[in-house]
Amino acid sequence: MLSSLFLILFGFVSARDADQGCLSEHVDLIELNHFYDPLGRHVYDQVIFYNRHPGTGQFHVRAWCLVEDRESLSRRPVYQAATGLYRVDWLDSDQQVLRRIESRLHRESWSHLDPERIDKKKYDERLRFALVQPAKRRKPMEEKLAKESTDGSVVSNTKEENGKGGIGSTLSNVLAHQP
Known part of the structure:
Protein backbone atom coordinates (compact mmCIF):
# COMPACT_ATOMS: atom_id res chain seq x y z
CA MET A 1 0.00 0.00 0.00
CA ARG A 128 12.80 -1.16 -10.74
CA PHE A 129 10.74 1.95 -11.25
CA ALA A 130 11.95 2.96 -14.73
CA LEU A 131 12.70 6.44 -15.97
CA VAL A 132 9.83 8.24 -17.64
CA GLN A 133 9.29 6.97 -21.18
CA PRO A 134 8.89 9.46 -24.01
CA ALA A 135 5.42 9.87 -25.45
CA LYS A 136 4.83 7.81 -28.56
CA ARG A 137 5.12 9.85 -31.70
CA ARG A 138 1.84 10.37 -33.50
CA LYS A 139 1.49 9.00 -36.98
CA PRO A 140 0.95 11.46 -39.79
CA MET A 141 -2.69 11.93 -40.80
CA GLU A 142 -2.08 10.18 -44.12
CA GLU A 143 -0.92 7.00 -42.35
CA LYS A 144 -3.95 7.06 -40.09
CA LEU A 145 -6.32 7.58 -43.00
CA ALA A 146 -4.65 4.89 -45.07
CA LYS A 147 -4.99 2.44 -42.18
CA GLU A 148 -8.66 3.26 -41.74
CA SER A 149 -9.33 2.90 -45.46
CA THR A 150 -7.69 -0.54 -45.63
CA ASP A 151 -9.88 -1.98 -42.88
CA GLY A 152 -13.03 -1.01 -44.81
CA SER A 153 -14.49 1.12 -42.04
CA VAL A 154 -14.26 4.44 -43.85
CA VAL A 155 -14.63 3.98 -47.60
CA SER A 156 -15.32 1.39 -50.21
CA ASN A 157 -13.79 1.07 -53.63
CA THR A 158 -16.85 0.50 -55.77
CA LYS A 159 -18.63 3.15 -57.82
CA GLU A 160 -22.06 2.07 -56.62
CA GLU A 161 -21.21 2.21 -52.93
CA ASN A 162 -19.44 5.56 -52.79
CA GLY A 163 -20.95 7.45 -55.72
CA LYS A 164 -17.61 9.09 -56.52
CA GLY A 165 -16.79 7.48 -59.83
CA GLY A 166 -14.69 4.62 -58.44
CA ILE A 167 -12.08 6.74 -56.68
CA GLY A 168 -12.94 5.68 -53.14
CA SER A 169 -9.34 4.93 -52.23
CA THR A 170 -8.00 8.42 -52.94
CA LEU A 171 -7.08 10.71 -50.07
CA SER A 172 -9.69 13.30 -51.06
CA ASN A 173 -12.45 10.71 -50.92
CA VAL A 174 -11.21 9.42 -47.58
CA LEU A 175 -11.28 12.95 -46.18
CA ALA A 176 -14.81 13.49 -47.53
CA HIS A 177 -16.04 10.43 -45.62
CA GLN A 178 -14.55 11.44 -42.25
CA PRO A 179 -17.20 12.11 -39.57
Missing part, protein backbone atom coordinates in the same frame (compact mmCIF):
# COMPACT_ATOMS: atom_id res chain seq x y z
CA LEU A 2 2.69 2.46 1.03
CA SER A 3 4.91 1.58 -1.93
CA SER A 4 2.01 1.94 -4.39
CA LEU A 5 1.22 5.37 -2.90
CA PHE A 6 4.89 6.25 -3.35
CA LEU A 7 4.77 5.23 -7.02
CA ILE A 8 1.65 7.31 -7.62
CA LEU A 9 3.14 10.38 -5.95
CA PHE A 10 6.42 9.91 -7.78
CA GLY A 11 4.58 9.84 -11.10
CA PHE A 12 3.40 13.38 -10.46
CA VAL A 13 6.96 14.56 -9.76
CA SER A 14 8.26 13.22 -13.08
CA ALA A 15 7.23 15.29 -16.07
CA ARG A 16 8.10 16.35 -19.55
CA ASP A 17 9.85 19.73 -19.65
CA ALA A 18 8.28 21.21 -22.77
CA ASP A 19 10.30 24.42 -22.62
CA GLN A 20 13.59 22.53 -22.72
CA GLY A 21 12.38 19.75 -25.05
CA CYS A 22 13.57 17.03 -22.69
CA LEU A 23 12.26 14.55 -20.13
CA SER A 24 12.92 15.89 -16.63
CA GLU A 25 12.61 14.02 -13.38
CA HIS A 26 13.83 14.00 -9.81
CA VAL A 27 15.57 11.17 -7.95
CA ASP A 28 16.69 10.92 -4.33
CA LEU A 29 20.41 10.43 -5.03
CA ILE A 30 22.79 10.69 -7.99
CA GLU A 31 26.07 8.77 -7.71
CA LEU A 32 29.07 9.14 -10.00
CA ASN A 33 30.87 5.80 -9.69
CA HIS A 34 34.39 5.10 -11.01
CA PHE A 35 34.77 1.34 -11.43
CA TYR A 36 38.23 -0.32 -11.26
CA ASP A 37 39.25 -3.91 -11.95
CA PRO A 38 41.04 -6.04 -9.28
CA LEU A 39 44.42 -4.80 -10.58
CA GLY A 40 43.43 -1.18 -9.97
CA ARG A 41 42.95 -0.26 -13.63
CA HIS A 42 40.12 2.10 -14.46
CA VAL A 43 37.38 0.27 -16.39
CA TYR A 44 34.48 2.73 -16.70
CA ASP A 45 32.56 5.57 -15.09
CA GLN A 46 28.83 5.41 -14.57
CA VAL A 47 26.09 7.58 -13.15
CA ILE A 48 23.60 5.72 -10.96
CA PHE A 49 20.20 7.14 -10.04
CA TYR A 50 18.66 6.03 -6.75
CA ASN A 51 15.30 6.33 -5.03
CA ARG A 52 14.91 5.84 -1.30
CA HIS A 53 12.49 3.06 -0.33
CA PRO A 54 9.73 4.64 1.78
CA GLY A 55 9.53 1.64 4.13
CA THR A 56 13.19 0.77 4.77
CA GLY A 57 14.85 4.10 3.96
CA GLN A 58 17.46 2.27 1.85
CA PHE A 59 18.55 3.58 -1.53
CA HIS A 60 17.69 1.34 -4.49
CA VAL A 61 18.89 1.74 -8.07
CA ARG A 62 16.31 3.19 -10.38
CA ALA A 63 18.48 3.54 -13.49
CA TRP A 64 22.07 4.01 -14.56
CA CYS A 65 24.08 5.16 -17.57
CA LEU A 66 27.70 5.02 -18.60
CA VAL A 67 29.68 8.26 -18.75
CA GLU A 68 31.12 8.71 -22.21
CA ASP A 69 33.45 11.70 -22.45
CA ARG A 70 33.15 11.89 -26.21
CA GLU A 71 29.56 13.09 -25.88
CA SER A 72 28.74 16.77 -25.93
CA LEU A 73 26.70 16.18 -22.76
CA SER A 74 29.11 14.16 -20.65
CA ARG A 75 26.55 12.75 -18.19
CA ARG A 76 28.57 13.94 -15.21
CA PRO A 77 26.51 15.47 -12.39
CA VAL A 78 26.81 19.26 -12.22
CA TYR A 79 25.77 21.38 -9.25
CA GLN A 80 23.25 24.10 -10.11
CA ALA A 81 23.73 26.93 -7.59
CA ALA A 82 20.47 28.63 -8.59
CA THR A 83 18.35 25.60 -7.63
CA GLY A 84 20.63 23.88 -5.12
CA LEU A 85 20.30 20.64 -7.10
CA TYR A 86 22.72 18.35 -8.88
CA ARG A 87 21.77 17.73 -12.49
CA VAL A 88 22.69 15.23 -15.19
CA ASP A 89 21.76 15.92 -18.84
CA TRP A 90 22.27 13.44 -21.64
CA LEU A 91 20.91 12.20 -24.92
CA ASP A 92 19.31 8.82 -24.28
CA SER A 93 20.19 7.09 -27.54
CA ASP A 94 17.95 4.09 -26.76
CA GLN A 95 14.84 6.27 -26.43
CA GLN A 96 16.02 9.08 -28.76
CA VAL A 97 15.26 11.76 -26.17
CA LEU A 98 17.16 14.34 -24.13
CA ARG A 99 16.96 13.54 -20.41
CA ARG A 100 17.49 15.74 -17.36
CA ILE A 101 17.70 14.10 -13.94
CA GLU A 102 18.00 16.22 -10.79
CA SER A 103 18.64 15.42 -7.14
CA ARG A 104 19.34 17.22 -3.91
CA LEU A 105 21.92 14.56 -2.98
CA HIS A 106 25.09 13.56 -4.83
CA ARG A 107 28.02 11.31 -4.07
CA GLU A 108 31.12 10.20 -5.94
CA SER A 109 32.65 6.77 -5.38
CA TRP A 110 35.64 4.71 -6.51
CA SER A 111 35.09 0.97 -6.26
CA HIS A 112 36.12 -2.55 -7.26
CA LEU A 113 32.49 -3.68 -6.95
CA ASP A 114 29.77 -2.28 -9.18
CA PRO A 115 27.03 -0.76 -6.96
CA GLU A 116 24.39 -1.26 -9.67
CA ARG A 117 25.20 -4.98 -9.98
CA ILE A 118 25.13 -5.43 -6.20
CA ASP A 119 21.68 -3.82 -6.08
CA LYS A 120 20.56 -6.03 -8.99
CA LYS A 121 21.50 -9.17 -7.00
CA LYS A 122 19.43 -8.01 -4.01
CA TYR A 123 16.45 -6.67 -5.91
CA ASP A 124 15.18 -7.91 -9.26
CA GLU A 125 16.01 -5.41 -12.01
CA ARG A 126 12.58 -5.95 -13.59
CA LEU A 127 10.95 -4.46 -10.48
Whole structure:
Protein backbone atom coordinates (compact mmCIF):
# COMPACT_ATOMS: atom_id res chain seq x y z
CA MET A 1 0.00 0.00 0.00
CA LEU A 2 2.69 2.46 1.03
CA SER A 3 4.91 1.58 -1.93
CA SER A 4 2.01 1.94 -4.39
CA LEU A 5 1.22 5.37 -2.90
CA PHE A 6 4.89 6.25 -3.35
CA LEU A 7 4.77 5.23 -7.02
CA ILE A 8 1.65 7.31 -7.62
CA LEU A 9 3.14 10.38 -5.95
CA PHE A 10 6.42 9.91 -7.78
CA GLY A 11 4.58 9.84 -11.10
CA PHE A 12 3.40 13.38 -10.46
CA VAL A 13 6.96 14.56 -9.76
CA SER A 14 8.26 13.22 -13.08
CA ALA A 15 7.23 15.29 -16.07
CA ARG A 16 8.10 16.35 -19.55
CA ASP A 17 9.85 19.73 -19.65
CA ALA A 18 8.28 21.21 -22.77
CA ASP A 19 10.30 24.42 -22.62
CA GLN A 20 13.59 22.53 -22.72
CA GLY A 21 12.38 19.75 -25.05
CA CYS A 22 13.57 17.03 -22.69
CA LEU A 23 12.26 14.55 -20.13
CA SER A 24 12.92 15.89 -16.63
CA GLU A 25 12.61 14.02 -13.38
CA HIS A 26 13.83 14.00 -9.81
CA VAL A 27 15.57 11.17 -7.95
CA ASP A 28 16.69 10.92 -4.33
CA LEU A 29 20.41 10.43 -5.03
CA ILE A 30 22.79 10.69 -7.99
CA GLU A 31 26.07 8.77 -7.71
CA LEU A 32 29.07 9.14 -10.00
CA ASN A 33 30.87 5.80 -9.69
CA HIS A 34 34.39 5.10 -11.01
CA PHE A 35 34.77 1.34 -11.43
CA TYR A 36 38.23 -0.32 -11.26
CA ASP A 37 39.25 -3.91 -11.95
CA PRO A 38 41.04 -6.04 -9.28
CA LEU A 39 44.42 -4.80 -10.58
CA GLY A 40 43.43 -1.18 -9.97
CA ARG A 41 42.95 -0.26 -13.63
CA HIS A 42 40.12 2.10 -14.46
CA VAL A 43 37.38 0.27 -16.39
CA TYR A 44 34.48 2.73 -16.70
CA ASP A 45 32.56 5.57 -15.09
CA GLN A 46 28.83 5.41 -14.57
CA VAL A 47 26.09 7.58 -13.15
CA ILE A 48 23.60 5.72 -10.96
CA PHE A 49 20.20 7.14 -10.04
CA TYR A 50 18.66 6.03 -6.75
CA ASN A 51 15.30 6.33 -5.03
CA ARG A 52 14.91 5.84 -1.30
CA HIS A 53 12.49 3.06 -0.33
CA PRO A 54 9.73 4.64 1.78
CA GLY A 55 9.53 1.64 4.13
CA THR A 56 13.19 0.77 4.77
CA GLY A 57 14.85 4.10 3.96
CA GLN A 58 17.46 2.27 1.85
CA PHE A 59 18.55 3.58 -1.53
CA HIS A 60 17.69 1.34 -4.49
CA VAL A 61 18.89 1.74 -8.07
CA ARG A 62 16.31 3.19 -10.38
CA ALA A 63 18.48 3.54 -13.49
CA TRP A 64 22.07 4.01 -14.56
CA CYS A 65 24.08 5.16 -17.57
CA LEU A 66 27.70 5.02 -18.60
CA VAL A 67 29.68 8.26 -18.75
CA GLU A 68 31.12 8.71 -22.21
CA ASP A 69 33.45 11.70 -22.45
CA ARG A 70 33.15 11.89 -26.21
CA GLU A 71 29.56 13.09 -25.88
CA SER A 72 28.74 16.77 -25.93
CA LEU A 73 26.70 16.18 -22.76
CA SER A 74 29.11 14.16 -20.65
CA ARG A 75 26.55 12.75 -18.19
CA ARG A 76 28.57 13.94 -15.21
CA PRO A 77 26.51 15.47 -12.39
CA VAL A 78 26.81 19.26 -12.22
CA TYR A 79 25.77 21.38 -9.25
CA GLN A 80 23.25 24.10 -10.11
CA ALA A 81 23.73 26.93 -7.59
CA ALA A 82 20.47 28.63 -8.59
CA THR A 83 18.35 25.60 -7.63
CA GLY A 84 20.63 23.88 -5.12
CA LEU A 85 20.30 20.64 -7.10
CA TYR A 86 22.72 18.35 -8.88
CA ARG A 87 21.77 17.73 -12.49
CA VAL A 88 22.69 15.23 -15.19
CA ASP A 89 21.76 15.92 -18.84
CA TRP A 90 22.27 13.44 -21.64
CA LEU A 91 20.91 12.20 -24.92
CA ASP A 92 19.31 8.82 -24.28
CA SER A 93 20.19 7.09 -27.54
CA ASP A 94 17.95 4.09 -26.76
CA GLN A 95 14.84 6.27 -26.43
CA GLN A 96 16.02 9.08 -28.76
CA VAL A 97 15.26 11.76 -26.17
CA LEU A 98 17.16 14.34 -24.13
CA ARG A 99 16.96 13.54 -20.41
CA ARG A 100 17.49 15.74 -17.36
CA ILE A 101 17.70 14.10 -13.94
CA GLU A 102 18.00 16.22 -10.79
CA SER A 103 18.64 15.42 -7.14
CA ARG A 104 19.34 17.22 -3.91
CA LEU A 105 21.92 14.56 -2.98
CA HIS A 106 25.09 13.56 -4.83
CA ARG A 107 28.02 11.31 -4.07
CA GLU A 108 31.12 10.20 -5.94
CA SER A 109 32.65 6.77 -5.38
CA TRP A 110 35.64 4.71 -6.51
CA SER A 111 35.09 0.97 -6.26
CA HIS A 112 36.12 -2.55 -7.26
CA LEU A 113 32.49 -3.68 -6.95
CA ASP A 114 29.77 -2.28 -9.18
CA PRO A 115 27.03 -0.76 -6.96
CA GLU A 116 24.39 -1.26 -9.67
CA ARG A 117 25.20 -4.98 -9.98
CA ILE A 118 25.13 -5.43 -6.20
CA ASP A 119 21.68 -3.82 -6.08
CA LYS A 120 20.56 -6.03 -8.99
CA LYS A 121 21.50 -9.17 -7.00
CA LYS A 122 19.43 -8.01 -4.01
CA TYR A 123 16.45 -6.67 -5.91
CA ASP A 124 15.18 -7.91 -9.26
CA GLU A 125 16.01 -5.41 -12.01
CA ARG A 126 12.58 -5.95 -13.59
CA LEU A 127 10.95 -4.46 -10.48
CA ARG A 128 12.80 -1.16 -10.74
CA PHE A 129 10.74 1.95 -11.25
CA ALA A 130 11.95 2.96 -14.73
CA LEU A 131 12.70 6.44 -15.97
CA VAL A 132 9.83 8.24 -17.64
CA GLN A 133 9.29 6.97 -21.18
CA PRO A 134 8.89 9.46 -24.01
CA ALA A 135 5.42 9.87 -25.45
CA LYS A 136 4.83 7.81 -28.56
CA ARG A 137 5.12 9.85 -31.70
CA ARG A 138 1.84 10.37 -33.50
CA LYS A 139 1.49 9.00 -36.98
CA PRO A 140 0.95 11.46 -39.79
CA MET A 141 -2.69 11.93 -40.80
CA GLU A 142 -2.08 10.18 -44.12
CA GLU A 143 -0.92 7.00 -42.35
CA LYS A 144 -3.95 7.06 -40.09
CA LEU A 145 -6.32 7.58 -43.00
CA ALA A 146 -4.65 4.89 -45.07
CA LYS A 147 -4.99 2.44 -42.18
CA GLU A 148 -8.66 3.26 -41.74
CA SER A 149 -9.33 2.90 -45.46
CA THR A 150 -7.69 -0.54 -45.63
CA ASP A 151 -9.88 -1.98 -42.88
CA GLY A 152 -13.03 -1.01 -44.81
CA SER A 153 -14.49 1.12 -42.04
CA VAL A 154 -14.26 4.44 -43.85
CA VAL A 155 -14.63 3.98 -47.60
CA SER A 156 -15.32 1.39 -50.21
CA ASN A 157 -13.79 1.07 -53.63
CA THR A 158 -16.85 0.50 -55.77
CA LYS A 159 -18.63 3.15 -57.82
CA GLU A 160 -22.06 2.07 -56.62
CA GLU A 161 -21.21 2.21 -52.93
CA ASN A 162 -19.44 5.56 -52.79
CA GLY A 163 -20.95 7.45 -55.72
CA LYS A 164 -17.61 9.09 -56.52
CA GLY A 165 -16.79 7.48 -59.83
CA GLY A 166 -14.69 4.62 -58.44
CA ILE A 167 -12.08 6.74 -56.68
CA GLY A 168 -12.94 5.68 -53.14
CA SER A 169 -9.34 4.93 -52.23
CA THR A 170 -8.00 8.42 -52.94
CA LEU A 171 -7.08 10.71 -50.07
CA SER A 172 -9.69 13.30 -51.06
CA ASN A 173 -12.45 10.71 -50.92
CA VAL A 174 -11.21 9.42 -47.58
CA LEU A 175 -11.28 12.95 -46.18
CA ALA A 176 -14.81 13.49 -47.53
CA HIS A 177 -16.04 10.43 -45.62
CA GLN A 178 -14.55 11.44 -42.25
CA PRO A 179 -17.20 12.11 -39.57
